[in-house]
Amino acid sequence: MTVLINLQRLLLCIALLWCLPLAAEQKIVSINIQAVALEQPSDYFVTLLKMALDASKAPDEQIELRFAPYELSQARWIYLLQHESSDTVIWTMTSKEREKLLRPIRIPLFKGLFGKRVFIIRKQDQKRFDPITTRDQLGELLAGQGAHWPDTRILQLNDLPVTTASTTDSLFKMLMAGRFDYFPRGISEAWFELAQRPEDKDVVVEQKLMIVYPTAIYYFVPKSNEALAKRIERGLERLIDTGEFDRFFYSHARTKAGLEQLEKFPRRIITLDNPDLPEETPLDNPRYWLTLPGS
Incomplete structure (x- = not known):
C-alpha cells in the first residue's frame, strides 16, 4: 500500500513538472570594450558601463563584456569603430570631428570634470607657477598632451604651446626629463594617476591653478549600432533617476580625491x-553636470 501511494505521488510530481513552462533560455549579449583589463584599484568606465547595461537589459539577457586583446591609440579605436567593429564601446572626450565619425551617448561620464584641469609638474617647479594669473602668462610655458587628444587642439586654439606624445606613460617620462613644463589632467585623473605611480616621486599636482573649458567624456559606439547606443543611454538615464550614478561618481577613487583636494585648496581659474x-x-541640462565654485 505504501509503495502504491509513493508511486502515485511520483506520477503526480512528474505530471506537475510536465505542465510547468520551460525556463526562458538566457540570451547572451556580447559587447567589445576598449579596455584590455579592469583598471586597478577600481575601474570607473567598465563598471559604469556594466551598471548601465544591467539597468537597461531584458529579463532574459545576460551581458558579457569582452576586453580588447591589446592596447590601441584613440585614433586606432575610432578607425575600428568606423570600419571594422559594430558591437564595440569606447570612452573618450567629445569633439565635433569625433561626433561626425561615431555615435555619442551624450551623458557626461564625469559630470564635466574632464574640462576642469589641474597640472602635473616637476616638484621643484612650483615657484614658476606661483605668479601666473592669466592665459598669456601660462602661454610662456609648454604643455604636454596626447597626440590624438581633443584637449591638444583646445590648448592650441587658446594660444597655449603644446608638445605631444602617443601615450600617457610617454608624457610622464617626457615631463620628468624636462621636455615640457606641465601636464594638464582632469580632476578625475590627476591625483588618481599619481597614486598609481608611487615610483614617480619627483612629479606632483601643481597647487594654485586650474584651467576650465566646457567638454565631456562620453561612451561612443559605431553609427551603425543605434540599438546599442539607445540601450546605454537608457541605462545611464535610469542610473541618474535612481541616484545610483551620483553615488558611484562621488564615492569612486577617481573623483573623490580630486573633489576633496579642490574643496580644501581653492584655485585660480583660467577659462x-x-x-x-x-x-x-x-550644457543646459543640470542633471548631467557638476558646477564647482568659481568655474
Whole structure:
C-alpha cells in the first residue's frame, strides 16, 4: 500500500513538472570594450558601463563584456569603430570631428570634470607657477598632451604651446626629463594617476591653478549600432533617476580625491574657449553636470 501511494505521488510530481513552462533560455549579449583589463584599484568606465547595461537589459539577457586583446591609440579605436567593429564601446572626450565619425551617448561620464584641469609638474617647479594669473602668462610655458587628444587642439586654439606624445606613460617620462613644463589632467585623473605611480616621486599636482573649458567624456559606439547606443543611454538615464550614478561618481577613487583636494585648496581659474565643442552638447541640462565654485 505504501509503495502504491509513493508511486502515485511520483506520477503526480512528474505530471506537475510536465505542465510547468520551460525556463526562458538566457540570451547572451556580447559587447567589445576598449579596455584590455579592469583598471586597478577600481575601474570607473567598465563598471559604469556594466551598471548601465544591467539597468537597461531584458529579463532574459545576460551581458558579457569582452576586453580588447591589446592596447590601441584613440585614433586606432575610432578607425575600428568606423570600419571594422559594430558591437564595440569606447570612452573618450567629445569633439565635433569625433561626433561626425561615431555615435555619442551624450551623458557626461564625469559630470564635466574632464574640462576642469589641474597640472602635473616637476616638484621643484612650483615657484614658476606661483605668479601666473592669466592665459598669456601660462602661454610662456609648454604643455604636454596626447597626440590624438581633443584637449591638444583646445590648448592650441587658446594660444597655449603644446608638445605631444602617443601615450600617457610617454608624457610622464617626457615631463620628468624636462621636455615640457606641465601636464594638464582632469580632476578625475590627476591625483588618481599619481597614486598609481608611487615610483614617480619627483612629479606632483601643481597647487594654485586650474584651467576650465566646457567638454565631456562620453561612451561612443559605431553609427551603425543605434540599438546599442539607445540601450546605454537608457541605462545611464535610469542610473541618474535612481541616484545610483551620483553615488558611484562621488564615492569612486577617481573623483573623490580630486573633489576633496579642490574643496580644501581653492584655485585660480583660467577659462579657455572650446571651439570644438559640438552644438548638441547638453550644457543646459543640470542633471548631467557638476558646477564647482568659481568655474
